[in-house]
Amino acid sequence: MSWDYMIYETPEPGIARIVMNRPEAANAQDSQFLYELNAAFDQAARDDDVRVIILAANGKHFSSGHDIRETNHHDNQERYAPVTPYQQHRRPGAEGRMSREEELYTGLSERWRNIPKVTIAAVQGKCVSGGLLLCWPCDLIVASDDAQFIEVTVAMGIAGVEWFAHPWEMNARKAKEMLLTGDPIGAEEARQLGMVNRVVPRADLPEATLELARKIARQPSFATRMAKLAVNSAQDAQGRHSAMQTAFALHQLQHSHCMEVYGLPVYPGGIHAGVKKSYAEGEEPFRAPTPAKA
Template structure:
């Protein structure tokens, strides 16, 4: 069983049709460790299973949305935590960004459907300078102009929110103390919209976007992982050993 610290690495709350998912490591600038990966992966499943119509992804505290990987406690399977890579998410997800958004934090933000940032937010992807990358960031090449994507991924330079918006990474920039409220207003509009239309439009647009090889691999691994950890798999193995017909339940 996970200890209390691991259980609290990601917080999930629901209010009036909106699920809020918060990375909860403010003292570590919300860096990603194994507990965060597991927590986000589970949070997307929780959101999928709920009646909520929109999710907001954010970080606890004002200093950082997510400052990338905690290299001292990270096994390199970040793809499991990314919406529509590690877990398919048909409902819209909004990133609410305050403070630092670095490395893997940028990947999480860029794979959300919409993104709002505070005026003091800072973005950079320093993996080429650090000597470490999971490679999933390459998917941004189909989500923003290629020259901008190359500049952001290769140079590791810090950029502010207005430049990030001009590059196609953000939808809106607001005052730092208005980020979450702005995301909630956007989420309310989505919650009040026709859910089947929202789902269809999101799905069709994502199907239009080209996926990077690592993104495709992550999606495939996620689908196979669901089978690997399913009750049906356990039932099939048990039935084979007991020489009886299996009773599959699609779970």
């Protein structure tokens, strides 16, 4: 298949590598980007010769998160076959927004987590908010020594990204610190927290990830699939999925609150200062209130 934002290659027998290729936008994710990534994962999942899937990225950064400047969301989404039952994105208000995010964010990330093959993310540079929804669903993460994992959604008036894996990627106190401060977590700290498996020099990232994939690809494929299922099932038995559903509902409540107060689905100050435009068709752009005179 041919895509604008994805490169699909098989560097060695048993290994597929998906390279996100939108470096001019720091691999920001619009609708097309996410559906192309999903199609690439599907291609690797269908190929019986592929045992391990590597997710990598071209450019300085792994991903800057959601592309907040995407326009024509609805039309863009409808160019692609849906992957979840949530297809009410054209309905007004919270119902439409929630449906779109169930399809593109929670739906896709959960789908990638449960691919019946081992997945490895190779992360370099910054991985910001929505970027976490690309690497966290992967089974293993290899990070370059300059990698930074950053969660800035609280500054946007939202308590965490849509696929709320924070308490499973690190301990609860560190998850709160990451959310409440927005401070980056460096590669070595991420390794110590258990979020990252290995840290390597940036120049060694492709080969180090490939070497790990080689080692896993030599294992019996059904055994690796069952090992992945066993660990994922243990997380689910701890309440991961139901807790994520609650966090996602709170995420939608906060979007609605911001729409009611500011006319935007996010807080318009801070990192969104100057991005005072509508995120949904038919809505008036946000206009900052006139400051009161002293």
